[in-house]
Each structure stands twice: as structure tokens, then as C-alpha cells.
Amino acid sequence: MAAMQQESAIRTSNAARVLIYLLLLLFAFFYLLPLFVMGVNSVKPLSEITGGNMMALPEIWTLEPWRKAWSEAQVGVQATGLKPYFWNSIKMVVPAVFISTVLGALNGYVLTKWRFRGDTILFGLMLFACFIPFQIVLIPMARVLGIFGLAGTTWGLVLVHVVYGIGFTTLYFRNYYAAFPTELVRAAQIDGAGFFQIFWRIMLPSSGPIIVVSVIWQFTNIWNDFLFGASFADFSSQPMTVALNNLVQSSTGVKEYNVHFAGAILAALPTLLVYIVAGRFFVRGLMAGSVKG
């Protein structure tokens, strides 16, 4: 009797499993379709695209569109390709992610382990930063950048993204450190470690998962940002997203779709890479922060 029940349970679970996998495959196919279109069209000559068949595999394989998008396409005044803008983005993203993550970690450390009167109110106010739409701060931020003399520079963009990111990074680290045993900090105090020694030697080495979360989140958001880049950067500091827009939206000449596709993939590549490398830590880190906190 029990054996029969078990057998039928196995059979239904097998059937259910097949169904689930079919559904998953269907969705995976659906979500991968745009990537396929982009990939396929970025390696065929323009004539094949204008010829009408977007979905077909290329008849002539070529990397010419990629080379063009990277180093030859007319983006700004000069035909430089996306290359300089790619480096602009890197020069903006790396310091912005680093600074906002370190500051978020410090904030989280202070807000949980060096409690003071009104700390929860302060934290609540910092959380507001997560809910302020970008558009609202455009004009005041332009004023601030002007006053600091950072208007139109990469460091200006770094400042904007750090200010915007601190709310999120503080939230992540505060929740993570809330579950971090305070006794460790007290033990370190008795051992004679100071404020920063405790931070560097005890807190940060145990913060791997939440650092990954913070880095992925900040990297993706800052790399993909268009509004601040379009508003506050000049030609010498425009990030990849703005350049891609300029490339695709240019109204003169023939629309080189294959080059556009290659450029779009180039623009998406770094975030994709970050997810592939660190993605499995991402969910783990989010869970660690939220469940225990």
C-alpha cells in the first residue's frame, strides 16, 4: 500500500518535473530571443539585414560591425567609435562603486555597532535617498556641481553616483551588520582594537557576500545610468550609455543596424560579466542580509 503510494508519488513528480522543465525552456527561449537577434545581426553585413531577414543566421560571417562600433563609428564630432566612451564609463564606475561601497560599509558599521541617540531616525532619512526619483534632483545637482567646479567632468558624475548610491549601500550593510554579533566588536575593544582597526580587521573580512551585493547593484545602476550621464557630462566625459544613444539616434546617413547591435552588446557586456562572475554570491548575500537582519 505504502509502496504503491510512493510509486505513484514518484510518477506524478516525474510528470510535474517534465512540465516544469518544458515551461522553463519556453521562458528561457523567450528571454534569450532578443540576445539572439542582437548577436546574429551584429555579425552579418548590413545588406543581409536590410534584405529583410532579421532572424536568419548570417550568410557571410563578419566581425566588421564590432570593429566599427568599437573604434570607427561616428558618435561625436570625430569618428572614434565607442572606445573612448567605454573608458569614460570605466573611469566613472570604478571609483563611484568603490567609494559608495566603502562609505556604505562604514555607515552600516556605525549605525549598528556604535549606536547613538537618533541613529534610527538618521538611517530612516538615509533610506529616503532610495526613493527620490533622479529627475527631481537634476537642477539642484547641476548647481552643486557648478559650485564645486565639477560640471561636465567624470569626477562630477562620480560624486552624483556616490551620493545617490549611499542610501542603498548603507541599507545593505546596516542590515547585514545588524545580524553581526556585537560581542565580537566588544571583544575586539577589550583586545585594544580601535574604531578603524575593528572595521578593517573584523567587520570587512566577514562582509564578503554583502560587498558582492553592493558592488553588483552599484555597478549595474551606475553603468546603465543614462539621465545623469546625459545631463552632467560633456563630450570628454560622456559615458557609454549616452554614446550608444548618440550612435543609434543619429539622424544622418544610413542606419547601420549591425553596428548598432554590436554597440549595444558592447555597452551591456561589463554588467553581464559582473553578473556571471559574482552572480551566485548575489542571491546568497541578499538572503544573508534580509533573513537574519
Place this chain on the structure above:
Amino acid sequence: MGFLDIDSAFKTYGSVEVLHNVNISVGEGEILVLVGPSGCGKSTLLNMIAGLEDITSGEIRLKGNLMNGVHPSRRNIAMVFQSYALYPNMTVAQNITFGLEMHKVPKAERESAMQEVAELLQIGGLLNRKPAQLSGGQRQRVAMGRALVRKPEVFLFDEPLSNLDAKLRVDMRTEIKKLHQNLGTTIVYVTHDQIEAMTLSTRIAVMNEGHVQQLGTPKEIYDAPANLFVATFMGSPSMNLVPVTIKANGEAVYAETSNSFGETVRLAVPEAGSDLRSMSGKTVTLGIRPEALTDKDGADHRSTHVERCASAVGVTEPAGSDTFVTTSFGEAECVARMRADTDASSGAVIEFAFNMEKAVFFDPGSGIRID
């Protein structure tokens, strides 16, 4: 002046007073145990000694030096935490030497100090492991090693054994006591386990609701509790409390109560003090420990004041080494500790023996002991 003095210490959080006028003087080499139910302020007091919490008013002095406001690392104390608080990212060796490193002790010296401690605690084989790879007992040892390596004036233990299983707890308790005998360092030890308090301490401070209820040797605390709280908190099963009426008859003083049938029971009180004598005619609470209330053969033969009376047995609870027998006196449930092979059975009427030398009396209103 003692080795560690706590003088009229108060601690308040906003309007909440968590410690009220604590005065404790700890002698060099003593083990002072702070014991009490959770929320009694014992851990707060320990943290104040450590310097992890500010003292609201009063003074804490170590070897005569005022410690108020001195940073924890400059007090020459070491602390073992309930959760052990081992740094998860460091190896055992790094955990032990971290404090020395912070105090800028040269590397060679750190190394030799660590080897010494590792040998003492038999953790030499674990030095390269991370805390996550250790068992509870091993973590406990490492935590003690971290405290020992700094050769502090005072060890502070914050419920160090409460995360261990029952067997290991008893072993580690013995080991702490041995360690203390070898090193002779002053220890302040916080626990909520009254057995730990009794077995480890040279003196106990029983605390409740921020007040030190009684400070004394384990024997004083156990035999002459200052009030009803101490009487019931210390000892397991806890002290029997029987309402009795005091009758003074010339030199003799009696405590009158009733047995399970409502018959009057008269218990002669040896060496009654004047306070108790003056309560004549009034109702007070008689406190008698289960081991002082036995079957007539089990009574302490050295006691010259054993009073006997019959009463009906409620339930019997064989516990291996003893059998606990319940009955009632003065309509209060009482537990008697009898020999394991006692013939008492539920419903039977047997003779109970009160060892009145061990009896104490309390004012039922204030709860304070009457002598």
C-alpha cells in the same frame, strides 16, 4: 579596600534604573559569581567592570585606581563571552594573539605567549583552524586562551558555559576551577545557573531587579538566605516555605503549623533570636530545604533538633540518587528529599523529620529573614 571595588554604582538607561546602589569589594584571587534571573542587571554590571558600558554614578576601582572612563583595553582585564566571540575570519592562533598585536607586543613574544597558553589549554593541535571548524568545547577553550594570553588582573566571564551541552558544561566548570587554582587570578563570573554559582565561587552576589539581594560565601547564601528571593532562587528543588505561627513559652519557642490532615504540628525552634521571639502569636514563613525535611531514618544524625510529625505523601519522584516526596504542611506544598530506596508511596502516611537546626524564618510581608 579590595582588589576590585565597586562603590555605590548606579546604572540608568533614560528613566529606567537597571542597577541600584551596588557595593561589592572583591579580594585578590577571589571568584565572585554574580547570579540572578535574566534581566537582573548582572551582565550590565560585568560590562561596566569591563568598561563596555558607562557607569551612571558611583565608582569602580581596580587595585585602587579609578576605572571610570578608562578604555576597556587599558583596564588590564580580559573577558570571555557567552557566544565566545571568536573572530570568524582569523585562525585560532590569530584569535589568541590579536590582543597582543593590538598592544604592539613584538612578534616573537606573541608567539611564545601563545604557545604557553596553547599548552595550558591543550589546544596546540587547533592553532591553524578557523573557529567554524571547532566544536563548542574547543571554541570555549580558545576563548579562554584569548583571555589568558594577556595575563590580565581580572577575568570576566559572561555566562561562558551556557552554550555547552550538560556534560561538557560540568567538565568545563571543573576545568575553570582548576585553572583558577593554578593561576590564582581574580575572576568575576556571571551566570544564571545557581549550581554553577555554588560550585565555582568563593563568594556569590545574588541579584534581582538591579539590587544586590545578598553578598556572601556559598554556604552563607545557602544556609542563611537574606530574604525570600535568595531562599527560593538558590537551591534545587527550591526551599520549602511553610506558613507557621510563632509561640513563645518561657525559654522555648515553637513554630506551629498543620499537617496534611489539618492536625496541629508543633516544631521546637532551637536558639531562637529575640526578633523571632518578639513575633510570638504572629504568622511567619518557615523556610526549610528539601534535604532538611526527610524520612526519620534519613535525618542528619549530628543534628540535635530533629522534629518528627506524620503527614500523607502526595507524589514520589525517584531521581536515582534520591527520591523526592511531596506532602503538605500549613496547606503549602513541600518537597522532602529522601533516600533512594525509601518506602514512601503515594497516599501513605509516613513520618517526616524536620532538621530544625537548618530552618530559617522570614517576614511574610517584607520577605526579610528573621533571626
